[in-house]
Amino acid sequence: MNQWLRFLQRKNFIYKIIALGIALGLWLYVAKPFPFLIP
Amino acid sequence: MEWTIWTVILSIADISIVAYAIYRILLLLKDTRAMQLLKGVLILLILYVISGWLHLTTVNWILGKSWSVILLGIAIIFQPELRSVLERLGRGRSFFQRGKRSYAQNRIVSAIEETLAVASENKIGVLLVLEGHTGLQPQIDTGVVLDSRISSELLLNLFFKNAPLHDGAVILRGNRIAAAGCIMPLTTKEDIDSMLGTRHRAAIGISEVCDALVFVVSEETGIISVVRNGNIQRGISEKNRKRYFDDFYGAAPKKPREAGGGKKV
Numbered sequence: 001m002n003q004w005l006r007f008l009q010r011k012n013f014i015y016k017i018i019a020l021g022i023a024l025g026l027w028l029y030v031a032k033p034f035p036f037l038i039p
Numbered sequence: 040m041e042w043t044i045w046t047v048i049l050s051i052a053d054i055s056i057v058a059y060a061i062y063r064i065l066l067l068l069k070d071t072r073a074m075q076l077l078k079g080v081l082i083l084l085i086l087y088v089i090s091g092w093l094h095l096t097t098v099n100w101i102l103g104k105s106w107s108v109i110l111l112g113i114a115i116i117f118q119p120e121l122r123s124v125l126e127r128l129g130r131g132r133s134f135f136q137r138g139k140r141s142y143a144q145n146r147i148v149s150a151i152e153e154t155l156a157v158a159s160e161n162k163i164g165v166l167l168v169l170e171g172h173t174g175l176q177p178q179i180d181t182g183v184v185l186d187s188r189i190s191s192e193l194l195l196n197l198f199f200k201n202a203p204l205h206d207g208a209v210i211l212r213g214n215r216i217a218a219a220g221c222i223m224p225l226t227t228k229e230d231i232d233s234m235l236g237t238r239h240r241a242a243i244g245i246s247e248v249c250d251a252l253v254f255v256v257s258e259e260t261g262i263i264s265v266v267r268n269g270n271i272q273r274g275i276s277e278k279n280r281k282r283y284f285d286d287f288y289g290a291a292p293k294k295p296r297e298a299g300g301g302k303k304v
Contacts, residue, residue: 015065016058023058027050 073117080109119248126173126250141288143214146189148284151211152277153191155254155263158198164258165198166208166238169287170217173249175210182207182221189216208241224248226269235271242266252287254280 028034068074083102090099114121151167158165168175183204187193189211197204197219207220223241231243242253247269255264255271264273265283272279 012062012066012069015062015069019058019062019065020054022061023054026057027054031050031053033050 073113073121076113076117080113083109122248144284144288147211147214148281150189150191150194151254152280154194154198155256155280157191157195158256159261159263162258162261163195163198163200163256164205164238165194165254165256166223166242167194167254168208168210168221168223168242168245169252169254170210170212171250171252171287173251175212175217175245175249175251178208178221178223178245179210179212179218182210182218184218185216187216189214208245228269231271239264239266239271243269243271246270252283 065074068077087099087102090102151169154167155165157163168178193216194209196202197209197216199205204220208223209219210217210221224244225237225240226243226247228243228247231240236257236259238258239255242255242264243266245251246253246266250268253266255266256262257264262274263280264271265275265280266272267283267287275283
């Protein structure tokens with residue numbers, strides 16, 4: 001568990017994942033590329 | 040939405056730009072109190088979305104109505120942090136400004152180095168703040184205005200035990216000693232070494248809200264620490280202090296190295 005956390009904290013990896021997740025979520029919500037998924 | 044190679048490329052570019060912007064904002068907020076708040080807001084946002092999906096009308100209505108209040112509250116409570124983040128964002132230093140330290144800057148560095156060395160050897164408490172781009176006039180106003188030339192003798196005299204101005208910080212502005220006996224805001228961080236006293240907490244506190252370079256010498260141990268952007272490096276060597284000076288004066292291409300020179304607390 002600790003090793004995982006250390007891996008995620010290295011080079012701000014966790015922030016990169018969060019940023020990508022938020023951007024992807026926003027894009028899915030705004031652009032609505034898959035209307036069957038998010039109407 | 041029609042899927043062509045062009046729309047795929049545009050979508051990837053769209054997501055990448057937004058992701059990069061969010062990533063930079065997260066880095067700016069990292070290690071500030073605002074980060075904890077951001078986590079709370081994210082949880083509320085997730086709850087809001089989920090309640091919408093599950094048609095939990097009342098929960099969704101309450102969360103929906105509270106957004107404006109929450110955002111206003113954030114702006115008021117975290118005004119200092121937000122200001123510091125925006126200042127850091129606007130400060131962005133150009134490569135073209137970098138060159139060698141000037142003669143006057145070298146003289147200041149020598150005077151500070153001498154002060155730190157003597158203070159460390161004799162265990163004299165030092166809190167020295169070098170003003171950066173962010174003005175420290177509010178802090179200068181809390182002390183005694185000196186506006187005098189920088190010399191190690193004068194600095195040591197100011198910090199000498201039982202001297203009237205030895206408590207509080209000395210602020211250097213440009214090549215002048217602006218004021219002594221200044222009161223600095225204490226850090227609200229909870230994850231710092233409990234062995235660190237008020238002097239160190241004040242050093243971290245002021246560096247959190249501005250771009251000043253702060254030096255501290257512990258009265259108990261004589262250990263020299265350097266503080267910048269809320270990060271303290273204890274027991275830092277002269278070589279690494281030089282890197283901090285170079286970075287502060289925009290003289291060197293390298294950033295101060297965190298490892299090897301001191302213990303990050």
